[in-house]
Amino acid sequence: MNKSSNQLIDYTIYLGDCALILGQRNAEWCAHGPILEQDIAITNITLDLIGQSRNFYQYAAQLINAVENKNATEDSLAYLRMERDFKNLLICELPNGDWAQTVLRQFFFSTFQQLLFEKLKDSPDEHLSAIAVKSIKEINYHIKWSGEWVIRLGDGTEESHNRMISAVNNLWMYTGEFFIAADYENSDLILLKNKWLDKVKDIFDEATLTVPENVFMQTGGKTGNHTEYLGFVLSEMQSLQRTYPGAEW
Amino acid sequence: MNNNKEHIYSLLEQVCDPEIPVLTILDLGIVRDVICADDQEIEIIITPTYSGCPAMDAIAFDIKLKMLENGFNKVKITYTLNPAWTTDWMTESGKSKLKSYGIAPPQNVSSRINKIMFNEEQNIECPLCHSIHTKLLSEFGSTACKSLYQCNDCKEPFDYFKCH
Structure with a gap:
């Protein structure tokens, strides 16, 4: 992983941003879940993601302050950066859509995250390695929960099956970005692609869904080129700190 | 010095988890170590159960309070993620x-x-x-x-x- 300190900072922020923005999106389900137990499930997953983002941001802040003599904190990274500074994957910022789209996105993301963190676990950087080991235990639950939902809806009623097909069509073009390395990442990232596809195919087979082929893949999130949706996510998430700078509770 | 460490552990035994108040933080296994320095400063190392555990700040506060009540004014709480907490x-x-x-x-x-x-x-x-x-x-x-x-x-x- 021999990265320069700037690359390491960018990479750590990228990992934190993905977790934070997906967590913020999932949190929109709070009190709107289809039934109480599933409302609790998606918000539990949110809590794990936001916890993971805090761990990454705390480490990133420490790195930033060591090289730049600034006063970065986990809060300043989450609440005081602009849209173009965020490096999260585009798929994380997309609107939730219906329940099918929400659970499918979680399944795509968590499956990717697990493969990535299994590699990160062996990183010589002990902070990143520790966060990865800690997170993998949580991600295993996320994959199981979201994978079960993909199967349940895909292989469910005609209505649920059609909704799952729409979700696949809406989201697939954002999955290519997982494996295209930004300049702060290792180029061997591409090696995870087939492992990810294999896992997705396993679940899709059970869910009676087909993996799309020859789809144009949209990229940009990792370098700060976002969809129009991220600005709205941030304006809501950051409004309190922007209105009352330094507010604590 | 050892006695001191034992004494601190006996105090930690009185600090409960805010969400499951029948369990002490020692029962949960989230206290990883206690380090007693010569100058009366003590460092207590804790680990979260899950990454997003919202109780960590409350637990750190409760530990400090308990130590203060017992005359330990210099208490440092350190968080560690490694090794990751387990129910084992x-x-x-x-x-x-x-x-x-x-x-x-x-x-x-x-x-x-x-x-x-x-x-x-x-x-x-x-x-x-x-x-x-x-x-x-x-x-x-x-x-x-x-x-x-x-x-x-x-x-x-x-x-x-x-x-x-």
Whole structure:
């Protein structure tokens, strides 16, 4: 992983941003879940993601302050950066859509995250390695929960099956970005692609869904080129700190 | 010095988890070490159960308060993630306290977490009627560390402190 300190900072922020923005999106389900137990499930997953983002941001802040003599904190990274500074994957910022789209996105993301963190676990950087080991235990639950939902809806009623097909069509073009390395990442990232596809195919087979082929893949999130949706996510998430700078509770 | 460390552990035994107040933080296994420096400063190293555990700040505050009440003015709380917390660290007395509180304690070791879709941890004993004829309602319960089960015999839903 021999990265320069700037690359390491960018990479750590990228990992934190993905977790934070997906967590913020999932949190929109709070009190709107289809039934109480599933409302609790998606918000539990949110809590794990936001916890993971805090761990990454705390480490990133420490790195930033060591090289730049600034006063970065986990809060300043989450609440005081602009849209173009965020490096999260585009798929994380997309609107939730219906329940099918929400659970499918979680399944795509968590499956990717697990493969990535299994590699990160062996990183010589002990902070990143520790966060990865800690997170993998949580991600295993996320994959199981979201994978079960993909199967349940895909292989469910005609209505649920059609909704799952729409979700696949809406989201697939954002999955290519997982494996295209930004300049702060290792180029061997591409090696995870087939492992990810294999896992997705396993679940899709059970869910009676087909993996799309020859789809144009949209990229940009990792370098700060976002969809129009991220600005709205941030304006809501950051409004309190922007209105009352330094507010604590 | 050792006596001092023992004394601090006996004080930590009085600090409870804010969400499951029958358990002390020692029962949960979240205190990883206590370091007593010569100048009366003590460092207490704790680890979160889950990454997003919202109780960590409250626990750190409660520890500081308990130490202050007992004359330790210089207390440093350090967080560590490595090694990652596991339910294997929960004490036996912690497990029996959980059970009498109405929460089923973790029944297996963490390496036996079932990752297969639609497979659930089986034969979780109902903390109320002790039947093992129970079913999973949801992998996620009232806090990150618990899942929700229901007893097929007494019909009562209950929390299960899941293996992690």
